[in-house]
Amino acid sequence: xxxxxxxxxxxxxxxxxxxxxLIQLSQAKAFADCDVDAxxxxxxxxxxxxxxxxxxxxxxxxxxxxxxxxxxxxxxxxCRFDAIIHKQQKEAYVIDLNACEGCGVCELICPVDAIxxxxxxxxxxxxxxxxxxxxxxxxxxxxxxSGMLVTRVKKQxxxxxxxxxxxxxxxxxxxxxxxxxxxxxxDYVLVVAEPSISGMSDMERIVTTASRFGVKTFICVNKYDVxxxxxxxxxxxxKRKHLEFVGRIPYDIQAVKAINQGNTIVDIDCASGCAxxxxxxxxxxxx
Amino acid sequence: xxxxxxxxxxxxxxxxxxxxLASVAEKANYMDCDxxxxxxxxxxxxxxxHVESVxxxxxxxxxxxCTGCRKCVDFCRFNALAYVNHSIKVFEDVCHSCGGCMLVxxxxxxxxxxxxxGTIERGTSEKVQVHxxxxxxGEASGVPIVKQLIKNExxxxxxxxxxxxPGSACIVMESIKDADYCVLVAEPTIFGTQNxxxxxxxxxxxxxxxxxVLNKCLDEDNPAESYCxxxxxxxxxxxxxxxxxxxxxxxxxxxxxxxxxxxxxxKLILEHIVxxxxxxxxxxx
Numbered sequence: 255x256x257x258x259x260x261x262x263x264x265x266x267x268x269x270x271x272x273x274x275x276l277i278q279l280s281q282a283k284a285f286a287d288c289d290v291d292a293x294x295x296x297x298x299x300x301x302x303x304x305x306x307x308x309x310x311x312x313x314x315x316x317x318x319x320x321x322x323x324x325x326x327x328x329x330x331x332x333c334r335f336d337a338i339i340h341k342q343q344k345e346a347y348v349i350d351l352n353a354c355e356g357c358g359v360c361e362l363i364c365p366v367d368a369i370x371x372x373x374x375x376x377x378x379x380x381x382x383x384x385x386x387x388x389x390x391x392x393x394x395x396x397x398x399x400s401g402m403l404v405t406r407v408k409k410q411x412x413x414x415x416x417x418x419x420x421x422x423x424x425x426x427x428x429x430x431x432x433x434x435x436x437x438x439x440x441d442y443v444l445v446v447a448e449p450s451i452s453g454m455s456d457m458e459r460i461v462t463t464a465s466r467f468g469v470k471t472f473i474c475v476n477k478y479d480v481x482x483x484x485x486x487x488x489x490x491x492x493k494r495k496h497l498e499f500v501g502r503i504p505y506d507i508q509a510v511k512a513i514n515q516g517n518t519i520v521d522i523d524c525a526s527g528c529a530x531x532x533x534x535x536x537x538x539x540x541x
Numbered sequence: 542x543x544x545x546x547x548x549x550x551x552x553x554x555x556x557x558x559x560x561x562l563a564s565v566a567e568k569a570n571y572m573d574c575d576x577x578x579x580x581x582x583x584x585x586x587x588x589x590x591h592v593e594s595v596x597x598x599x600x601x602x603x604x605x606x607c608t609g610c611r612k613c614v615d616f617c618r619f620n621a622l623a624y625v626n627h628s629i630k631v632f633e634d635v636c637h638s639c640g641g642c643m644l645v646x647x648x649x650x651x652x653x654x655x656x657x658x659g660t661i662e663r664g665t666s667e668k669v670q671v672h673x674x675x676x677x678x679g680e681a682s683g684v685p686i687v688k689q690l691i692k693n694e695x696x697x698x699x700x701x702x703x704x705x706x707p708g709s710a711c712i713v714m715e716s717i718k719d720a721d722y723c724v725l726v727a728e729p730t731i732f733g734t735q736n737x738x739x740x741x742x743x744x745x746x747x748x749x750x751x752x753x754v755l756n757k758c759l760d761e762d763n764p765a766e767s768y769c770x771x772x773x774x775x776x777x778x779x780x781x782x783x784x785x786x787x788x789x790x791x792x793x794x795x796x797x798x799x800x801x802x803x804x805x806x807x808k809l810i811l812e813h814i815v816x817x818x819x820x821x822x823x824x825x826x
Contacts, residue, residue: 262551263578264551264552264578264580265550265551265552265553265578265707266550266551266552266553266707266728267551267552270732289708291708291709291710291713291739292549292550292551292707292708292709292735292736292739294550294731294732294735294736297731297732297735313618314618332640332644334598334638334639334640335639352711352714355637355639356618357618357619357637357639357641358616358618358639358641359639359640359641359644362616362641362644362645363644393709393710395709395714395739395742395743395746396709396710396711396713396714396743396746397710397711398682398684398710398711400708400710401681426708427551427552427577427578427707427708428577428578428706428707428708429577429578429676429678430577430676430680430681430682430683430712431681431682432710433577434679434681448552448791449791450790450791450792450793451580451583451584451791451792451793452556452578452580452583452791452793453791455578455580455583456578456580459577459578459678462678463678463679466678466679480784480787480788480791481788481791481792484791505787507759510729510730510759510761511761513730513731513732514729514730514731514761514762514764516731
């Protein structure tokens with residue numbers, strides 16, 4: 255199975271719009287949404303079945319037994335994440351579960367064994383399975399384990415999809431933990447760039463990050479006509495870095511309409527959909 | 542007063558809104574907490590006055606003292622340590638800097654050293670102090686940079702505009718947790734609306750007063766606006782999609798500094814927030 259991951263660095267450049275169109279065009283039997291803290295692919299993929307949902311347990315978190323706590327404060331002084339709060343009215347220390355990273359130092363240090371670590375639900379994994387396999391997830395608000403969940407989403411897709419030539423993965427913005435987790439193991443990255451000073455800067459950061467993994471990277475520009483000067487700059491950058499520039503997608507108000515009706519841009523006849531069609535033809539020859 | 546600007550979905554216009562809110566204020570601090578992809582500085586083009594490194598602590602193993610008991614390896618919940626070829630190997634990228642390995646080592650063979658993960662640049666652009674957090678490429682978490690950014694600016698008498706990262710994970714929470722007001726920026730798509738509902742839940746959870754700015758508005762139905770109406774959420778500003786605005790913004794221009802129409806739009810939004818926060822403060826006391 256060849257895996258193509260759609261990334262962007264900057265948010266909102268059109269990752270999901272492009273990824274969903276590529277899924278339709280390639281008739282991929284397997285696809286995934288790795289943007290686990292803001293997933294959207296489910297809104298346009300016309301799922302015919304209800305998802306199978308499983309709880310995702312991230313890192314275990316500390317719990318203080320208030321009856322046993324002697325308020326010595328050693329846990330608080332050793333916690334590097336400022337996750338331990340003294341509650342005077344309770345005469346005990348309590349854990350700020352949002353700040354706790356589950357390292358276990360407080361459990362180690364507590365002289366009266368008042369602290370233990372407990373698994374908590376950090377989100378939901380979802381699997382839609384009809385003739386296609388669609389793996390997605392929703393991270394719990396404020397969780398710090400997005401990278402682990404991304405790895406699970408991809409693993410779920412790979413385990414469920416047998417006899418599949420191509421899998422398309424919608425990534426998350428940025429260059430950090432979830433992005434790094436999503437790049438690991440994929441064959442190709444398609445970067446959707448935006449022709450602006452911000453888009454250019456963010457594109458360079460994601461391309462550099464992806465290059466560390468030695469993954470073959472394609473670049474396309476969305477809404478290219480908003481600023482043709484920057485579109486040209488991005489194309490030049492791709493050339494300089496010996497990355498294949500695979501196409502330009504115009505700003506298209508029909509794209510907004512298609513998405514808002516729960517369709518991909520290749521489900522209707524529109525300029526942006528045609529442009530992604532050409533991009534797909536180019537990429538297909540390389541896969 | 543601290544105003545955080547967030548959105549859930551990326552690219553809805555967080556930086557547009559936060560840069561312009563800071564620009565129309567008498568005096569403001571702009572904090573770019575989107576440390577993975579910081580962009581505010583591209584608009585402000587500040588004169589950089591100060592650059593500081595952000596470091597985290599990483600274990601340093603003294604192999605002469607290490608007896609290979611592997612207590613540190615067993616303790617580490619992040620799998621950042623392994624015992625290979627008769628020595629401890631540290632996987633820096635997954636280390637959370639908790640210090641537990643050092644505490645658990647019976648031979649005192651572990652100390653800590655500092656590893657840089659990014660920088661904070663501080664500079665000035667007209668009346669705005671610009672603070673930019675930048676994560677080094679290849680690093681997993683920018684949370685320590687955000688902590689350092691927020692920590693150093695806690696004076697209540699100053700206006701602080703926080704440009705938050707997209708999403709709703711830990712780094713977003715870190716960016717907004719001390720905010721007096723949150724501005725949620727939404728675009729008129731079902732993607733924008735789904736992600737708006739997530740950050741809406743987040744600000745409700747934190748009990749921070751908030752309002753929505755609808756960006757890139759078209760003449761079509763706006764699902765984000767319907768969401769706000771259905772949930773009785775205060776819409777504090779509407780910015781229409783405009784080709785000219787898109788072009789200026791793509792070039793890194795601060796629209797409120799060059800177009801009086803946008804100056805008025807952002808001034809009204811800021812005044813509204815100041816009034817609402819002022820009201821919230823007095824009604825609390």
